[in-house]
Amino acid sequence: MLSEKPFIIDDPEGMTFRLNRRTLADPGVFERELHAVFDRSWIYCGHESEIRKPGDFRTREVCGRPVIFARDSKGDIRVFLNACQHRAAQVCREPRGNTRRYNCFYHGWSYDRDGRLVGVPGEDSYPPGFDKADYALAEAPHADSYKGFWFISFDRHIQPLADYLAGAREYLDLVVDQSPSGTMEVIQGTQEYDIRANWKLLVENSFDDYHLLTTHRTWLDYMKDAGVQVEPPRGQGLLLPSRGIGKGLGNGHAVIDNINFRGRPVARWISIYGEEAKPEIEAIRAELVERLGEQRAARVADTNRNLVIFPNLVINDGSSVTIRTFWPVAVDRMKVTAWALGPAEESESARARRLDSFLTFYGPGGFATPDDVEALESVQAGLATWREAEWSVMSRGMNKAGEQLNTDEEHLRSFWRRWNQLMTAAA
Amino acid sequence: MSGNAITRAEVEDFLYHEAALLDEWRLDDWLGLLTEDAAYYVPSNDSPDSSHRSALFTIADDINRIRARVKRLKDTEAHAEFPHSRTRRLIANVRITERDGDTLTVAANFNVHRFKRGAPERKYVGRYLYRLVSTPGGLRIRERRALLDQTELGALGAVSFIL
Numbered sequence: 373m374l375s376e377k378p379f380i381i382d383d384p385e386g387m388t389f390r391l392n393r394r395t396l397a398d399p400g401v402f403e404r405e406l407h408a409v410f411d412r413s414w415i416y417c418g419h420e421s422e423i424r425k426p427g428d429f430r431t432r433e434v435c436g437r438p439v440i441f442a443r444d445s446k447g448d449i450r451v452f453l454n455a456c457q458h459r460a461a462q463v464c465r466e467p468r469g470n471t472r473r474y475n476c477f478y479h480g481w482s483y484d485r486d487g488r489l490v491g492v493p494g495e496d497s498y499p500p501g502f503d504k505a506d507y508a509l510a511e512a513p514h515a516d517s518y519k520g521f522w523f524i525s526f527d528r529h530i531q532p533l534a535d536y537l538a539g540a541r542e543y544l545d546l547v548v549d550q551s552p553s554g555t556m557e558v559i560q561g562t563q564e565y566d567i568r569a570n571w572k573l574l575v576e577n578s579f580d581d582y583h584l585l586t587t588h589r590t591w592l593d594y595m596k597d598a599g600v601q602v603e604p605p606r607g608q609g610l611l612l613p614s615r616g617i618g619k620g621l622g623n624g625h626a627v628i629d630n631i632n633f634r635g636r637p638v639a640r641w642i643s644i645y646g647e648e649a650k651p652e653i654e655a656i657r658a659e660l661v662e663r664l665g666e667q668r669a670a671r672v673a674d675t676n677r678n679l680v681i682f683p684n685l686v687i688n689d690g691s692s693v694t695i696r697t698f699w700p701v702a703v704d705r706m707k708v709t710a711w712a713l714g715p716a717e718e719s720e721s722a723r724a725r726r727l728d729s730f731l732t733f734y735g736p737g738g739f740a741t742p743d744d745v746e747a748l749e750s751v752q753a754g755l756a757t758w759r760e761a762e763w764s765v766m767s768r769g770m771n772k773a774g775e776q777l778n779t780d781e782e783h784l785r786s787f788w789r790r791w792n793q794l795m796t797a798a799a
Numbered sequence: 800m801s802g803n804a805i806t807r808a809e810v811e812d813f814l815y816h817e818a819a820l821l822d823e824w825r826l827d828d829w830l831g832l833l834t835e836d837a838a839y840y841v842p843s844n845d846s847p848d849s850s851h852r853s854a855l856f857t858i859a860d861d862i863n864r865i866r867a868r869v870k871r872l873k874d875t876e877a878h879a880e881f882p883h884s885r886t887r888r889l890i891a892n893v894r895i896t897e898r899d900g901d902t903l904t905v906a907a908n909f910n911v912h913r914f915k916r917g918a919p920e921r922k923y924v925g926r927y928l929y930r931l932v933s934t935p936g937g938l939r940i941r942e943r944r945a946l947l948d949q950t951e952l953g954a955l956g957a958v959s960f961i962l
Contacts (some may be wrong), residue, residue: 467845559853559854559855560846560849560853560854560855561842561843561845561846561849561854561855561856562843562844562845562846562855562951563843563855563857563952564844564845564951564952564953565951565952565953565955565956565957566952566953566954566956567956568918568956587878589876590871590874590876590877591871593870593871593874594867594870594871597867597870598863598867707953711855712855720852720853723852723853724851724852724853727851727852727853727854727855727856727859728851728859730855731855731856731857731858731859732864735855735857736857736952736956736957736958736959737841737856737857737858737957737958737959739867739868739871741957742879742880742957742958742959743877743878743879745879745956745957746878746879746959747878749918753917
């Protein structure tokens, strides 16, 4: 491995940050990061609102494993590995539901809501010493939550979730503060689509404001046509969308934190919402002020935050609140899953407005996401030259002391530094 | 003309004409087939029977956003569709399922093939639910709803064109 060049060249004094493109194109790097990065991190599994009663479950793939995100008989959340202890067939094959038993149809073993093996056809043919108590469903080694967001980890020695989240907790708090009762819920309807690109390109893209003006000009035109004020910010180095900062939050998490211009369901009106929406948004705003005080209410309602929780969770908290996670199935392909999140007590009209606001920009039918997908796939096509054109440049803002802009790249560098740390520690 | 007098063959001719306009990217002509209050929906694959007011869709456009979508798609900076995908729509199993005055509810199956240079062939399979209005100028679309059979978009990627 002596001949390998570094993944990144990070030289603050020389004001240089370069990224070796094999990090995005080399199948060998991909094989390594599955263990060095994903198996050493907390990975988003689901939101507590998706399962409400004992026996409720969702099956999904998390960190490359099929899992059952479920409420047990006491209503506690458990994350079972979806593999029968007999021969590994999946014991639950429905996407969601409520069950008393997880039944393996292959040979008929069955498990209760707590994962205990309770049924073995022809049990008397097993030798003496066979004890069903030894064959409970396996669980993710660690499962924990922060304010309703559930994560799992396959690293037995991982640090506690709250420590891991570090500065990202502040931004999850800003999400949860949008509900009068502090209760957010995942809304029905899941967007699941593939992108033919390396997963880390979507990390970058999810909070890369530098590309907005060029990649999303047609979306900005749509906003302008609808009467939304889209004024270029004034000042050196400032680009659209607006004045904002980009920063690392520790452990590879990072955020862009911008002055809002594109409206917020909680709670900033723009013309796209229509005149009739004004009173309700004012009322939502008034509730925020009463509950949180003027300053905190403004913090919640007047900025947009695009948050990356290392390695593969994105929460875009702006024109709507989106939860987006993605899993690499190859070095050049990922599966993306996205949900909308809203306050549990939201009115029918406010919920409809939130969903409409989501679709103007986001998702596979939105006015912006398809162009992001196109950009990422174009990058991946270009990355076939990684052996000849080896380096990408990521140094925007490195000449500045102190605060970095949303259109700079300090937040991207924060992600990559953590990724590099995990990959080189494992080498 | 009353909706009661419209035959299935006339509805089929209308849907074939619409498919041809979309395949030829004659999007302004296609807009001419819509009523002033038209809507276009593509529900999320896992929630085909839900309402766009309470569930996240892939597309939920009122007439204003349909027009904005067409404007965007005609712009060479709508990068996902420049150059435009080639599409070929096969419409079948057309049925008039309900008649109410001048309004018809129509169901049809679709198989939309999409091709782009450098991308794999993509087949969007599902059914359309239309609400058509009989007007003096001919049939017009008040609502078109495309329900995909794929359990997730997956390898189909985006729905960046008019499905």
